[in-house]
Amino acid sequence: MSATTTTAATTDRVLNFSAGPGVLPEEVLRQVQEDVWNIAGTGVGIMEHSHRAGTFDRILAESIADCRKIGNIGDDYEILFLTGGASTQNHLIPANLLPEGGTADYLITGYWASKSAQECKVYGKPHTAFDGKPTNYTFIPSQKEIKFSEKPAYVHYTSNNTIMGTQFHYVPEPPAGVPLVCDMCSDIYSQPLDVSKYGLIYAGAQKNLGPAGTTLVIIRKDLLERAPRPLPTLMSYKVYADNESRPNTPPVFAIYAVGLVFKWILKQGGLAPIAKRNQAKAKIIYDVLDGSSFYKGHARPDSRSLMNISFHTPNPETDKLFIAEALKEGMDNLKGHRSIGGMRASIYNAFPAEGCEAFAQFMREFERRHG
Numbered sequence: 001m002s003a004t005t006t007t008a009a010t011t012d013r014v015l016n017f018s019a020g021p022g023v024l025p026e027e028v029l030r031q032v033q034e035d036v037w038n039i040a041g042t043g044v045g046i047m048e049h050s051h052r053a054g055t056f057d058r059i060l061a062e063s064i065a066d067c068r069k070i071g072n073i074g075d076d077y078e079i080l081f082l083t084g085g086a087s088t089q090n091h092l093i094p095a096n097l098l099p100e101g102g103t104a105d106y107l108i109t110g111y112w113a114s115k116s117a118q119e120c121k122v123y124g125k126p127h128t129a130f131d132g133k134p135t136n137y138t139f140i141p142s143q144k145e146i147k148f149s150e151k152p153a154y155v156h157y158t159s160n161n162t163i164m165g166t167q168f169h170y171v172p173e174p175p176a177g178v179p180l181v182c183d184m185c186s187d188i189y190s191q192p193l194d195v196s197k198y199g200l201i202y203a204g205a206q207k208n209l210g211p212a213g214t215t216l217v218i219i220r221k222d223l224l225e226r227a228p229r230p231l232p233t234l235m236s237y238k239v240y241a242d243n244e245s246r247p248n249t250p251p252v253f254a255i256y257a258v259g260l261v262f263k264w265i266l267k268q269g270g271l272a273p274i275a276k277r278n279q280a281k282a283k284i285i286y287d288v289l290d291g292s293s294f295y296k297g298h299a300r301p302d303s304r305s306l307m308n309i310s311f312h313t314p315n316p317e318t319d320k321l322f323i324a325e326a327l328k329e330g331m332d333n334l335k336g337h338r339s340i341g342g343m344r345a346s347i348y349n350a351f352p353a354e355g356c357e358a359f360a361q362f363m364r365e366f367e368r369r370h371g
C-alpha cells in the first residue's frame with residue numbers, strides 16, 4: 001500500500017499526520033510554487049514584494065475580507081495578522097486586557113492551556129476555573145464543572161487540545177459581561193463558529209490555516225481601548241488595528257498563504273461542508289479504536305477531538321513499532337507529544353478522507369499482526 005494520492009505528480013508526498021505545521025491543500029501548494037517566482041504577472045515573487053505596495057495591499061484586503069466571509073464576522077471585530085506564534089498571545093492578552101493585580105479565569109484542559117495561565121502571572125492572577133491535570137487532561141468539563149472567580153477580566157479557554165486530543169463541543173458561557181478569549185489554534189475554521197460569543201479569538205496559522213509565521217487574531221473592537229497600562233508599541237493590539245497589521249514589516253508570505261487557504265475554504269463551500277467532512281474523517285479512525293481492545297484512545301469519548309486523535313497500543317515498544325511500520329507505508333509524523341507518548345494522528349481540514357481510510361486499514365492490519 002502506498003500513500004493515498006490524487007495525481008501521479010504527487011506520488012512523492014506521504015500522508016502527513018503532523019500536528020503542526022500541518023498538511024496544506026495541494027492546490028494551495030501549487031499556487032504558492034507559481035507565486036514565489038512571479039505573482040499575478042508583476043514579474044516579482046510574493047516574498048519580494050513591498051508590504052506597503054499595491055500587490056500586498058490587495059492580498060491583505062482579500063485575506064481579511066475572505067476571513068470575514070468564512071466566519072461571518074461583522075465590522076465590530078478587527079482581524080489582525082500578528083507574529084510571534086500563538087504563544088506570544090499568552091502575554092499580549094493579559095498585557096492588553098488585565099488590570100494591574102486583576103484576575104483572569106483559565107480553563108486548564110491541557111498543555112497549552114496550562115502555558116497560557118502561566119504567562120498571565122506576569123501581569124496579574126490567573127484563577128483556575130477548571131483543572132484537568134489531576135485526571136490527566138482526558139476530558140472537557142461541562143459548564144457545571146467550571147468554577148469562575150468573582151469578577152474576572154476575561155475567561156480564557158482552549159477549544160481544541162492539540163496534544164491531548166480533546167475538544168470542546170460547546171462554547172462555555174462566561175459570567176455576564178465578561179469577554180471570552182479562545183485559543184483556537186488547532187480547530188479554527190474546522191466547523192462553523194459564532195464569533196459574537198467571543199471577545200478575542202487567536203490561532204497560530206500553522207495548524208489549520210497555513211504556514212508558520214503569522215497568528216490570526218479576531219478581536220472585538222471595544223477591547224482595543226482597554227489597555228490598562230502603557231505598552232511597548234508592538235505589544236498593543238490597538239497599534240496593530242490602527243495600522244492594518246503593519247506598524248512594521250508584517251509576515252508577508254504567511255499572510256499571503258493564509259489568504260490562499262481562505263480561498264480554498266470558500267471553494268469547499270465554507271465551514272458547514274468542511275465540518276461534515278471532518279466528522280466523517282474522524283469517525284473512520286475512532287471506529288477502529290472503538291472496535292478494538294488493543295488500541296486505547298486518550299480522550300473520554302464525549303470529549304474527543306475531530307482534529308487530533310491521540311491513542312496508544314498496550315506498551316511503548318509496540319507504539320514504536322507502530323510508528324516505524326506506518327512510516328514504511330507512507331504515513332508520517334504519528335509520534336505522540338512527549339508529554340503523553342503513544343501516537344497522535346492529526347487530520348486537519350486539508351488532510352484527505354482517503355488518508356483516514358488508509359490509516360484505519362493499517363491500524364486493523366497492525367492489530368491483527370501484533371494484537
Ligand SMILES: *Cc1c(COP(=O)(O)O)cnc(C)c1O
Nearest residue numbers: 085086087112162183185186204
Ligand atoms: C500549537 C499550539 C500553540 C502554540 O503555538 P505557537 O505558534 O508555536 O506558539 C498554542 N496553543 C495550541 C492549542 C496549539 O495547538
